[in-house]
Amino acid sequence: MTHIAIxxxxxxxxxxxxxxxxxxxxxxxxxxxxxxxxxRKLSLKDQLARLEGQPRWGV
Structure with a gap:
């Protein structure tokens, strides 16, 4: 399901x-x-980061 959502x-x-x-x-x-x-793009980017388990801004 996660792959489909991503x-x-x-x-x-x-x-x-x-x-x-x-x-x-x-x-x-x-x-x-x-x-x-x-x-809307930023919101989607945030959602993607959460689903992918990565911090939004990286480290």
Missing amino acids: YRLRNKHRQLEQELRGELARLRPDSERVLQLKR
């Missing part, structure tokens, strides 16, 4: 990265949307 979180993280790049490529990016996407 796989899904990584895929979602990649999707959010694509959305973020698309938003930033716009002539006038929506700053609220950019902030929302960044927060």
